[in-house]
Amino acid sequence: xxxxxxxxxxxxxxxxxxxxxxxxxxxxxxxxxxxxxxxxxxxxxxxxxxxxxxxxxxxxxxxxxxxxxxxxxxxxxxxxxxxxxxxxxxxxxxxxxxxxxxxxxxxxxxxxxxxxxxxxxxxxxxxxxxxxxxxxxxxxxxxxxxxxxxxxxxxxxxxxxxxxxxxxxxxxxxxxxxxxxxxxxxxxxxxxxxxxxxxxxxxxxxxxxxxxxxxxxxxxxxxxxxxxxxxxxxxxxxxxxxxxxxxxxxxxxxxxxxxxxxxxxxxx
Amino acid sequence: xxxxxxxxxxxxxxxxxxxxxxxxxxxxxxxxxxxxxxxxxxxxxxxxxxxxxxxxxxxxxxxxxxxxxxxxxxxxxxxxxxxxxxxxxxxxxxxxxxxxxxxxxxxxxxxxxxxxxxxxxxxxxxxxxxxxxxxxxxxxxxxxxxxxxxxxxxxxxxxxxxxxxxxxxxxxxxxxxxxxxxxxxxxxxxxxxxxxxxxxxxxxxxxxxxxxxxxxxxxxxxxxxxxxxxxxxxxxxxxxxxxxxxxxxxxxxxxxxxxxxxxxxxxxxxxxxxxxxxxxxxxxxxxxxxxxxxxxxxxxxxxxxxxxxxxxxxxxxxxxxxxxxxxxxxxxxxxxxxxxxxxxxxxxxxxxxxxxxxxxxxxxxxxxxxxxxx
Numbered sequence: 001x002x003x004x005x006x007x008x009x010x011x012x013x014x015x016x017x018x019x020x021x022x023x024x025x026x027x028x029x030x031x032x033x034x035x036x037x038x039x040x041x042x043x044x045x046x047x048x049x050x051x052x053x054x055x056x057x058x059x060x061x062x063x064x065x066x067x068x069x070x071x072x073x074x075x076x077x078x079x080x081x082x083x084x085x086x087x088x089x090x091x092x093x094x095x096x097x098x099x100x101x102x103x104x105x106x107x108x109x110x111x112x113x114x115x116x117x118x119x120x121x122x123x124x125x126x127x128x129x130x131x132x133x134x135x136x137x138x139x140x141x142x143x144x145x146x147x148x149x150x151x152x153x154x155x156x157x158x159x160x161x162x163x164x165x166x167x168x169x170x171x172x173x174x175x176x177x178x179x180x181x182x183x184x185x186x187x188x189x190x191x192x193x194x195x196x197x198x199x200x201x202x203x204x205x206x207x208x209x210x211x212x213x214x215x216x217x218x219x220x221x222x223x224x225x226x227x228x229x230x231x232x233x234x235x236x237x238x239x240x241x242x243x244x245x246x247x248x249x250x251x252x253x254x255x256x257x258x259x260x261x262x263x264x265x266x267x268x
Numbered sequence: 269x270x271x272x273x274x275x276x277x278x279x280x281x282x283x284x285x286x287x288x289x290x291x292x293x294x295x296x297x298x299x300x301x302x303x304x305x306x307x308x309x310x311x312x313x314x315x316x317x318x319x320x321x322x323x324x325x326x327x328x329x330x331x332x333x334x335x336x337x338x339x340x341x342x343x344x345x346x347x348x349x350x351x352x353x354x355x356x357x358x359x360x361x362x363x364x365x366x367x368x369x370x371x372x373x374x375x376x377x378x379x380x381x382x383x384x385x386x387x388x389x390x391x392x393x394x395x396x397x398x399x400x401x402x403x404x405x406x407x408x409x410x411x412x413x414x415x416x417x418x419x420x421x422x423x424x425x426x427x428x429x430x431x432x433x434x435x436x437x438x439x440x441x442x443x444x445x446x447x448x449x450x451x452x453x454x455x456x457x458x459x460x461x462x463x464x465x466x467x468x469x470x471x472x473x474x475x476x477x478x479x480x481x482x483x484x485x486x487x488x489x490x491x492x493x494x495x496x497x498x499x500x501x502x503x504x505x506x507x508x509x510x511x512x513x514x515x516x517x518x519x520x521x522x523x524x525x526x527x528x529x530x531x532x533x534x535x536x537x538x539x540x541x542x543x544x545x546x547x548x549x550x551x552x553x554x555x556x557x558x559x560x561x562x563x564x565x566x567x568x569x570x571x572x573x574x575x576x577x578x579x580x581x582x583x584x585x586x587x588x589x590x591x592x593x594x595x596x597x598x599x600x601x602x603x604x605x606x607x608x609x610x611x612x613x614x615x616x617x618x619x620x621x622x623x624x625x626x627x628x629x630x631x632x633x634x635x636x637x638x639x640x641x642x
Contacts, residue, residue, distance in 0.1 A: 163367050163368075163369050165365045165369035168336050168356065169365060169369035169371075170382070171336075171357045172334060172335075172357070172361075172362055172363045172431075173357075173382050173386060173431075174357050174383050174386045174387055174434070175357055177357075179386060180357075187371075187373045188373055
C-alpha cells in the first residue's frame with residue numbers, strides 16, 4: 001500500500017487517518033518550506049516562481065548572524081557545563097546511597113516537567129531580587145537548568161543498563177577509582193553523554209520563552225530576533241531561516257538518536 | 269604489588285602456607301548480617317570452593333577477599349599481610365565476575381592488557397604476557413574482536429585471561445560457570461582444573477553447584493546463613509558431613525530425626541517419633557551426651573530385597589511407592605510400614621518386582637549411615 005508514490009490510495013480508514021494526521025503535523029512546515037523559495041517582493045500566498053533570493057538576503061543580514069552567534073554561544077556554554085555536571089550527577093545518583101536520595105533524584109529531574117514559563121518567571125524574579133543584571137550569562141544560567149536535567153536523564157538510563165561490576169572489575173585490575181572512571185566508565189557512557197548533549201543543544205537553540213525573560217545587555221538570540229521581526233509583518237527570509245533551522249536541528253537529533261542506537265547494540 | 273614475594277612464602281619451600289586467612293570476619297549491611305564471624309584459611313596453590321545456597325553469604329565472603337567490601341569486624345590476611353582496610357586496587361588478587369564485566373569499548377587484547385597497562389608495564393613484555401594469556405585460554409584467534417562479537421563461553425575465557433595475566437597471588441571466581449549451558453559448563457570445568465594445575469595459583473571459587481565444587485576443589489567450605497557449616501575435602505564433605513545441613517545440601521540423603529536411646533563410641537541407637545529404631549555410627553564431632561540426633565542415609569547405601577537380609581543392621585519392611593527410571597539407576601521412593609518415606613537408588617539391573625503391593629525390605633549397615641547432632 002504505497003500511497004507515497006501515488007500508486008494506490010489507502011483502503012482502510014486507519015490509512016486515511018494516518019495521512020490526515022501527517023498532513024496536520026507537517027503541512028504547515030511544508031508550506032513554509034515551499035514559500036521560502038517564492039520569487040515575490042513581499043510575503044504573499046501567490047506563487048510567483050522559484051528563487052533563492054530570500055536565502056541570499058538572509059545570508060547578507062548581519063543582525064541575523066549576530067543573533068546566531070548569541071544563540072550558539074548560549075547553547076555551547078550551557079551544554080558544556082551541563083555535560084560535566086549532569087554526568088557526575090547521574091553517576092552519583094546511581095552509585096551512592098544516602099538519605100533523601102529519592103527526593104534529590106526527583107528534584108533534579110523536575111525541570112523536565114516544570115513549564116518553561118514558570119522557569120522563566122522564577123529565574124527573572126530571582127535575578128531581580130538578587131540585583132543581578134541581565135546579560136548573556138543569565139541566559140546561559142537559565143538554560144543550564146533544563147540542559148542539566150536532560151543530560152542527567154539520558155546518562156542515567158545508560159548507566160542503568162551497564163554491568164554494575166564494570167567499575168569493580170577496573171579496580172580489581174589495579175586501577176584507582178579515578179582511573180576506573182576515566183578509562184572504563186566514561187568511555188562506556190560517552191554515547192549517552194553525547195546524545196544527551198545534542199538533545200540539550202537542540203532545546204537550547206530552540207528556546208524563546210526562557211531567553212526572552214532572561215536576556216539582557218544586548219544579547220539577542222535567534223528565536224528572539226525572529227519573533228521581533230515577525231511582529232512587524234512576515235518576510236519570506238524568515239521562512240528561509242526556519243527551513244535552515246529545521247534542517248540543522250533534524251540532523252543533530254538524528255545524530256543523537258544514531259549514537260544512542262549504536263551504544264545499545266554495543267552491549268548485545 | 270603482585271611481583272613482591274612475601275617472606276613467609278620464600279622461607280618455607282617444603283611446608284604449605286596460608287595464602288588467604290579470614291579471622292573472625294563478619295559483615296553486616298545495616299540490620300542484615302551477611303557473614304557471621306567466620307574463620308577461613310586457604311592454603312597456597314589450593315583450589316578452594318565456597319559452596320552454599322543463594323543468600324548464604326558466599327559472594328560477600330569473596331567480595332571481602334577482593335576488597336569490594338570492608339569487614340564489619342575481623343581481619344583479612346593475604347600472603348601474610350593484613351589487608352582488611354586495603355582498597356581493591358592495591359590487593360594482589362584478581363576476580364572473574366559471574367557477569368564477566370568485560371570492557372565493551374575495548375578489544376579482547378586490550379581487555380586483557382588493562383591490568384598490565386595500569387601497572388605501567390613496557391610495550392613488548394606486555395604484548396608477550398597478553399599473547400601467553402590468550403594462548404592459555406585458547407583465544408589467540410579472537411584478540412582483535414570486541415566482547416559483543418563473542419559467545420558466552422568465549423567471554424568467559426577472556427574474563428579468565430584478563431585476571432590471570434596479572435599473575436595474582438589469588439584468583440577469585442564468582443560463579444564463573446553460572447551463565448553457561450550444561451555442555452559448555454562441563455568443558456570449562458575441565459579447563460579450569462587444567463589452568464589451576466598449570467599455573468599453581470590459589471583459586472577461590474564461589475558456587476552453588478555442589479557437583480562443580482566436588483569435582484574441581486581440593487577443599488570446600490559449605491556455607492549456610494552467613495556461617496561456615498563445614499570445611500573439608502570433597503570426600504570428607506560427602507562421606508562425613510558434620511551437620512544435617514551439609515548432609516542434605518551435598519548430594520541426596522534421607523534424614524531421620526529422633527531421640528538417642530543408646531550411645532557408645534561406635535554406635536548410636538535412635539528412636540524416631542514414628543517408632544523406627546535406627547542404628548548409626550556417630551559423626552566425628554558428635555558430643556557424647558546428646559539427646560536428639562539426625563541420621564543421614566545416602567540413597568545409594570540402601571538395599572532393597574524381597575527377603576529380609578541375614579545380617580543384623582537396619583532393616584525395615586515397606587512397599588515401593590514410586591519408581592523413576594534414570595538409565596543407569598532406578599530412583600525409588602519407599603514407604604516404610606512405620607510411616608517414613610525413604611529415597612533409594614538401585615542399579616537398574618536388579619530383578620525385583622516394583623508393584624506397589626509387593627512387600628519389600630529396605631536395609632543398610634550401621635556403618636553406612638551417620639548420626640549427626642540435630
